[in-house]
Amino acid sequence: MSSNYSRAQKPIYEPRHLKVICIGAGASGLLLSYKLQRSFEHFNLTIYEKNERVSGTWYENTYPGCGCDVPAHVYSFSFEPNPNWSSVYAGSKEIREYFSSFCEKYKLGKYIKLRHQVSQAVWDDKRGQWDVEVTNLADGTIIRDSCDILVNATGVLNAWRWPNIPGLQDFKGKRLHTAQWDSSVDLKGKHVGLIGNGSSAIQVLPAILPHVSKITTFIRTPTWICPDLAIESRSYSNEERQKFNEDPQALLEHRKQLEAGTNSSFSLFMNDSDVQRGAFENLSAMMKDKLQGSALQDILIPKWPVGCRRLTPGISYLESLTSERVDVVYGNIERITERGCVSSNGQEYPVDVLICATGFDTSYKPRFPIIGHKGQNLAEVWKDEPRSYFGIAAHDFPNYFMFLGPNSPVGNGAVLIGMEAQADYILNMINRWQTENIHSFSPKAAAVNDFIAFKDEFMKRTVWNHACSSWYKSNSVSGKVTALWPGSTLHYLEAMTEPRYEDWDFEYVGNRFAFFGNGFSQTESDETADLAYYVRMEDDAPYVSRVKQIRVTSRSGSVCRGDGGKQEHRQTKL
Known part of the structure; x- marks a missing residue:
């Protein structure tokens, strides 16, 4: 009642x-804070980060x-170029510095609490808020916080x-994991x-090969390697970086060329496409050439499709x-001993140091309890299959969003622009x-079910559905494709352009139109605003139809394709 009454005194x-x-x-956390800061007023944001520095996986x-x-x-973010990348494929330190500099440039640190780890989040339906438990890793104290979103x-x-x-714990030598590297x-x-x-x-x-006496590498499955990319793995010259700094248009063209190349390759992932067949033949030949006709080619070159x-x-x-200093052991490791690894061939391979490059838990189950509507734990709900809505939300978990959740475009093309689309969608909902008297919202069960059904059917037409072990x-080898979006990254951008509000369940505080307020507009409440802003000399309003909107957004007519994926930009009036 009080909420509706206060709105009654305010403009729409x-x-x-x-x-x-x-x-x-x-x-993604830094991106959200930047976009929230850029577009919103009257907000409070707290980012809890367990590490000592920002940048997430790159830290x-x-x-x-x-x-x-x-x-x-x-x-790189689409709006935040870096003219100073040292090479085509940058190292983790340089990428970490890019995100750290982004944080400093836009003064995002004021929102961030480092060395604070979220240990639980529980939805309170009566209050319409999340109660969040946080551990201060510096002193072990527990902090209790709450939020609307x-x-x-x-x-x-x-x-x-x-x-x-x-037997992993039995190994007496030094044991390392690539994601928790001990540089000492x-x-x-x-x-x-x-x-x-x-x-x-x-x-x-x-x-590490130049520094060690020998490497015994244990390989369980074949994998496609793209060795020809070594040609492009060069460093940028001082002259190139200087040009990128002095000529923003040259930098823009270089970025667009690389981005367009990435976005032109989606047909590679479609079963039996010409691009797929060509890639299979070409990569097989290139890998054989690099392996110099050794027996390795029989165990390393996959039979399943590229991608x-x-x-x-x-x-x-x-x-x-x-190399003479590298031994390849193919097959499963049966057990680990004090001295090394016993392969499926029954032989023990002693080593001094054991490096586990064994990846991540990609089940999408949260690493701490997230308790939603009616006491449901998201980890339990997703124990058999993670079922998201467009990679950003879950049914019955109100006012809850995620970045790069299940079936996001993480392997379909450029990933950061997909992340930007998710941020914009989330902020549209926020x-x-x-600005309305909404209590809560979450995607409808029917919408999630239809999305998953469409995704599963689409994946049958892709190489991702073939029998290969993949995160x-x-x-798994033959499970459902839970990580990828059913389409290209550009497809995702168009799907996410505007929220499908009909896919969401909304609950309101009082009358759903209470936000209409006192009958006055925001324009009338702003003494500096033009009260006749809609009067103009010509119709320059955005197009209403999606097709024309996309043509304008994608600068239709400005590029000539049909030359093997290369793009030639030209000036045209849309």
Whole structure:
């Protein structure tokens, strides 16, 4: 009653105070704080970050050779170019500095509490708020906070895990995980065992080879490596970086060329496409060439389609495998002993140091209790299958959002622009909450069910559905594709352009139109506003139809394609 009465004295869409809690200060948490700060007033934001610094996975991952497997100018926010990337594929330190500088530039640190770990979040339906329990890691004290909107920005590749191999704790040598690297361990002259051949292992092996006496690498499955990308793994010259700093248009064109190249490759992931067949033949030939006709090609080159699991540049990896100081052991590790690893061939392989490049928990189950409507724990609800709405929300978990949740575009093209689309969608929903008398909202069960059904049917037409072990399928061989969006990244951007409010259940405080207020507009309440702002010389209003909107947004007519994916920009009037 009091809420409705206070609104009755205000103009339509008068914003109420908003309190947001965000979990995690990695790329998505920083993006949310930037966009919230840029567009909103009358809000309070607290970001709880468990680490000592911002940047999330790029703060945590410091293993030798760690870097991004997409070009750095693509792995940047669309609105925040960095003319000073040192190389096409930047290392983790440089990426960490990019996000740290972003935080400092926009003064986002005022929202962030470092060394604070969220341990529980419980929805209170009566109050329409989340009660959040936080541990101060500096002194162990418990903090209790609450918010109107809860955003989980902890990421998908964050919960690293040791391999489930008997005897792991028995190993007497030094044991390392790539996601918790101990830089004090000296590998010089050591015999190193390396478990895995995913992205981390592919980066680690050539990086440590010059320093160790020997590497025994344990490989359980084949994987596609893209060795020709080594040609593009060059450093940018001083002249190039100077030009990017002095000529923003040259930098923009370079960024757009790289981004367009990334976005032009989606047909690779469709079964039996011409691009897929060509990639299979070309990568097979290139891998055979790098492996120099050794027996390794029979065990390393997959029979399943290119892209079934994440395609990796693999700079110098294949060449390193043929080194005299590298032994490749193919098959499962049966157990780990005090001295080393016993393979499925029955042989024990002693090593001094054991590096586990064994990835992350990609089940999408939250790492702490998130208790939603009617006491449901999200980890329990998702124990068999994570079922999100468009990768950002879950049914019966009101006023709760996540970044890069299940079936987000994390392997479909450029990932940060997909993250930006999620941030904009979340803020559209927050805007409605703040300017209307909404109590809560969550996606309808029917909408989630239809989305999952469409996704499952679509995936049958993709290479991701084939029998390969992939984190896209929660590290299974034949499970459902739970990580990826059913379409390209550009497809995702268009799907997320505006919220489908009909897919959401809204609950209101009092009359749903109480936000109409005192009958006056925001314009009339602003003494500096033009009371005839809609009078103009020509119709310059945005187009109403989606098709024309997209043509304007995508600058239709400005690019000539049909030349193998390359783009030629031209000036045209839309």
